[in-house]
Amino acid sequence: MNEDLRASEGLEKLGYKQELSRSRGLMHILFTYGLAAPIATSLIGGGPATMIWGLVLVSALTLTLALSLAEICSLYPTSAGAYYWTYKLASPRTRLLLSWINGWMTLVGVWTVALSVNFGTGQLIVAGAGIFHPEWVATAWQTYLIYLAVITFSSAVCLFFNKYLPLIDVVCAWWTGLGIIGKFFLSLFQVTCTNAQPSVTLVALSAEAKAGRRSAGYALGHFDPSSSGWTPGWTFFIGLLPPAYTFSAIGMIASMAEEVHKPSEQLPHAIVLSVPVGAISGLIYLLPIVFTLPDTATLLAVASGQPIGVMYTLIMGSNGGGFGMWFILFGVGIFCAVSISCAASRATWAFARDHAVPFSYTFARVAVPPRTSDPIPVNAFLLSTAVQVLLGLIYLGSSTAFNAFVGVAVICLGLSNVMPIFVSMLEGRRHVARAPYNLGAWGMPLNAIACAWILFAIVLFCMPTVVPPTPQTMNYASVVFVGFGLLSAAWYLIGK
Template structure:
């Protein structure tokens, strides 16, 4: 068995050399590990619960249930599209490498640069949103026992620093245990969803809702938008949950047989996550306390109050809160790990200032790009300071993360589609004849989502309710463009030219005709 695994790893090393890179990390993750890491990053209960106020403002139960199912279907198309491209180009460089290989020679360097910076901003802000969101969950948990206490911005920021420190310690010193931690996270999530289902169904202290309310209850009055648009505004939590679906590509060079394992993990994570989401949401919508009460919580984070009212006791509410908090902490660790690999890969291709420094793999801490990890963490800490000045501006980073990551994923899919998909015909994980339709749905969904999450959740718009996501998005794009003019156009020539363009030594294509 060990000999067979060694042969697989040697083949993966050779395939990586054909893509232009030298193997620098050890391969320690199989399909269960990378699938569970994907589910840990997805963190379904956390992703749906932490921003639940947006779904309540958008319309309530109908948005929560049917919006989740709708977004899951669209995300499946995106996951399959990414899986196909990833199976042919399994490298930690991810989407910006795919753009470079798929685009025409005239535009491939520029498109690769743009995509790479979209990816960087996306992974940094999505990691920030998780660590800061987990800090806000701690505030919500404290509010269960101290309802009159409202955390000041600096108190929340200090808690955020504590969460960030925990994730940094795990990513630095427990790297070899992270695959096991991802498995523990999957078990915690599955058990936690089951416990939530049973407890809420049994207690229902705030009353039981009718099936017509649970599956069809819709009230757009809190948002001020028309009913149709309000429904779409409420899709932010499911879109946020799935926003990092492609981040495991950054782990490609630590995975056994990545051309087979990564696509399968991407493809299967969405249906598994979708089922988890339905099972988690159903008991909530059937036992949902008064929505107006939840939306009036001073902290703006109603999850603690929601569980306490539904369970009828502070202890019961805290127990369910703790399940979601644990999932959030697991997610913060996994997503910080993936963000550090994405940062390292981009630095390796000389696209980040002081790239030589940030492209190093530590000789003291095995297989950890320490400098890239510190860069990723440091940027999150600095961006978190914005919360001290304006929580509204800070909340824009959630939308920016969804927009940047979505755009970075859509670009290679759109390029492949524009090329008639000829470049992915020999992909080990092939979509076959369904490819054009699947790719088209994926690109259209991301295009719509980017417009959607630039809109304010509530109208009329005030300084407090304004959605600054588009402003932040354009700001980062301007910084990227300026850096390209100053430095990128002279030093960035794209990822390395492959040493060998012959077909990779991978398993036979698995058709999904």
């Protein structure tokens, strides 16, 4: 009996039929993203010290979440993910309601995080154009149209090149690794002497470093809370938003469960490894930046709100050099848009398969698109994409309200991830005692830390970045979250 056949039989024991092709391994489901898109928030949240040590702190806390999810996922390796885990772990009296709540939080979370990645990649295009045309400020309509172009491209790749997606994911990994490490090794290590005391300082994103070189003390310890208006302590926490966003979708790896070889083994490893891989690549990406960081006020004054292009241009000292650095980052964004769009469609399909969305029979079907050979959930993919396109229209009315979707994504995915962990704790972890990826005696403390971190992160993502807040700087994440909650509650009552 081969491994895929055993996986299919295991899936049937969980209550599902094998409908998708298993063509993925560990490297095909290991992805992280998001460090560059909200870098302005890191600057507001204190600058270099927050960027470096905030990433280290968030990575350590997120690792407890990843280990907790890996344990449960190894026991129930299905694309249904967290809402199925909640159903299996909860008591018979509460499991239906809790899994419904979890499922809708998962669905809203995957839609909005896919939206944020596609839209963030569109904003990177705007930033790239600004390198050569700094006087141009994209209108809301222009930004939305660029976003549509990105989501059209990522959707076309997912729909018509599905059999090549594992290869594309490997190319993404190499692009990201070589791009970030290449920039790192373009950096120089320079021995400087201050008061006859030698120290090794990482200087320059490249040999140029036209914006100036920062000392190790500045790069690793400079903290300026003045831009946020918050107290220094809370300013540091505000600066944790970018790394928290980076790791917000680790639970979405489970969405690919039914296309993975040896899912009980590969999925837990992918979920856990995504954290150190993301942390190491993040540090390699950020260290050259903090050692050559231009004036923070100049970066925060960029009209588009996306200072990446200006930052690279100032560091490199030329438009061409800045564009070269930007292009590496843009490639990462495009690859991640494809990966996250694919994962969002699988999560949508899984929930429809359990008759939990309107017209579920239609969205639960799989089909073979033209020019492909593998069955994929086409209708669910189109639904996920359509929701993102419609939600993107909000940007035309209010960019502030639209930006709340980043917070909503983290809140929803955080709650959906932590719910089965919390339920398992309430049940004395008796179900996960037989999990293939078992945490043993470390399980309860790791679960508790993961729950505490996610609850704190939810509060964090509901707070405005700067104070006093204005209608333009107010954080509307909680408002949008409540709105989605009311819609899902209404559908639950209608469904009953």
